Amino acid sequence: MSRIYLDWNATAPLRAEAKAAMLAAMEVVGNPSSVHAEGRAAKALRERARGQIAAALGAEGADIVFTSGATEAAALACAGRGLVCAEVEHDAVSAWCDTTLQVEPSGRVIVPDPGRAAVQLANSETGIVQDLPEGVVVSDLTQGFGKLPFAFNWLGCQMGLVSAHKLGGPKGIGALVLRQGLEIAPQMRGGGQEMGRRAGTENLIGIAGFAAAAEAAMRDLANGVWEEVAEIRNILDSALSALNFETISVGNDARRLPNTLCLIAPGWKGETQVMAMDLAGFAISAGSACSSGKVRASRTLKAMGFDETRAGQAIRLSIGPGVTREEVLRFAEAWGRDYARIRSRKT
Structure with missing residues (x-):
């Protein structure tokens, strides 16, 4: 694929x-x-x-x-x-x-x-x-x-x-x-x-x-293109939430960009998630691209009150025009499968 x-x-x-x-x-x-x-x-x-x-x-x-x-x-x-x-x-x-x-x-x-x-x-x-x-x-x-x-x-x-x-x-x-x-x-x-x-x-x-x-x-x-992008982002958010992994979707109660989802996965480091998803065929981020290569917890999340551990377990998913429902659901399936493996090792 x-x-x-x-x-x-x-x-x-x-x-x-x-x-x-x-x-x-x-x-x-x-x-x-x-x-x-x-x-x-x-x-x-x-x-x-x-x-x-x-x-x-x-x-x-x-x-x-x-x-x-x-x-x-x-x-x-x-x-x-x-x-x-x-x-x-x-x-x-x-x-x-x-x-x-x-x-x-x-x-x-x-x-x-x-x-x-x-x-x-x-x-x-x-x-x-x-x-x-x-x-x-x-x-x-x-x-x-x-x-x-x-x-x-x-x-x-x-x-x-x-x-x-x-x-x-x-x-x-x-x-x-x-x-x-x-x-x-x-x-x-x-x-x-x-x-x-x-x-x-x-x-x-x-x-x-x-x-x-x-x-x-x-x-x-x-022409309303970014309203359509927001709908796809929300489908992705719902699909990840439906996995029932006690994840934290940051900023859901705030006004957000129509394309952005920040997700904290307890027990799974952000940079490890990025590498796992890269191998699975998905390009995602664990923070600002200008900080890539610097393994550190998100300053943004720490400023919002998250502790060092939680801030280091975050990923950013950001989409744009042309990204489809099928593609984000493929991501949710692949991410959920890997996260389930990570969780099973810790129990």
């Missing part, structure tokens, strides 16, 4: 629209900073893509600064600002902040002073969605972009982080979204590209793919 990919929050498969746009961009010879005709053509492509991404984000009038991904965007947004965040934030954000904000057992972050805070829109491990308080300085929009209906201009945050490969674009391209007129200190200096905020010749091929993926993602959202 063919493998089944259930790790969309780590990276989504490349969209056909993005691939086509990237192939077309490869034919554009010029450097966007050059003043000749070829350079002007490259610049036009870049600016058209910037407008497409702004429209998809609901960020008309904001500044879109292209970066190598959300991690670089986080550094650009957070460095030197003395921000605070919670332990549920992605490492790319928490590396620049004091992790002093408290998290309720529901996964909701308590934000007493939004003007000093970085607060994610949605968590990559649990899928739990935050209600962003007005005036938040930075919000990691990466997981929500393309899956949730929102507009940057309505969120009330000053800066947002996004990454193309989470919504079916290429890897290695992302953006920082800025309220117009907001000043930031560049981390990369040189030729003054991106309005002086991020030097270096822009990744025109990646930018073109990002814009095409963003437009396609907005069409999917408008």
Whole structure:
């Protein structure tokens, strides 16, 4: 049988629209900073893509600064600002902040002073969605972009982080979204590209793919595709619960991303589950992909009140458009069979 990919929050498969746009961009010879005709053509492509991404984000009038991904965007947004965040934030954000904000057992972050805070829109491990308080300085929009209906201009945050490969674009391209007129200190200096905020010749091929993926993602959202994904996720959740293994489905009582399920299996380490399911033909995760290879309990789950043992027994299942009912039921059957074996050895 063919493998089944259930790790969309780590990276989504490349969209056909993005691939086509990237192939077309490869034919554009010029450097966007050059003043000749070829350079002007490259610049036009870049600016058209910037407008497409702004429209998809609901960020008309904001500044879109292209970066190598959300991690670089986080550094650009957070460095030197003395921000605070919670332990549920992605490492790319928490590396620049004091992790002093408290998290309720529901996964909701308590934000007493939004003007000093970085607060994610949605968590990559649990899928739990935050209600962003007005005036938040930075919000990691990466997981929500393309899956949730929102507009940057309505969120009330000053800066947002996004990454193309989470919504079916290429890897290695992302953006920082800025309220117009907001000043930031560049981390990369040189030729003054991106309005002086991020030097270096822009990744025109990646930018073109990002814009095409963003437009396609907005069409999917408008057409109810992610509502269908949520139905498949719920079928998976029900099938796993029906196995009666005393598992814990994290965030079921909270607003979640439509595609994400975080499951704790008592007595079975998360990384062992990932390896077992890989051998069985399924790609899943035991936390953020950026932490792969680091055997540690989930900081997110520990912040929500789970102890070290339980936090180390979690897996993340994340699906997307095209994943079928039959595929998730195949996973539930294979996972349940292996877990039953593990449990029988402990009795």
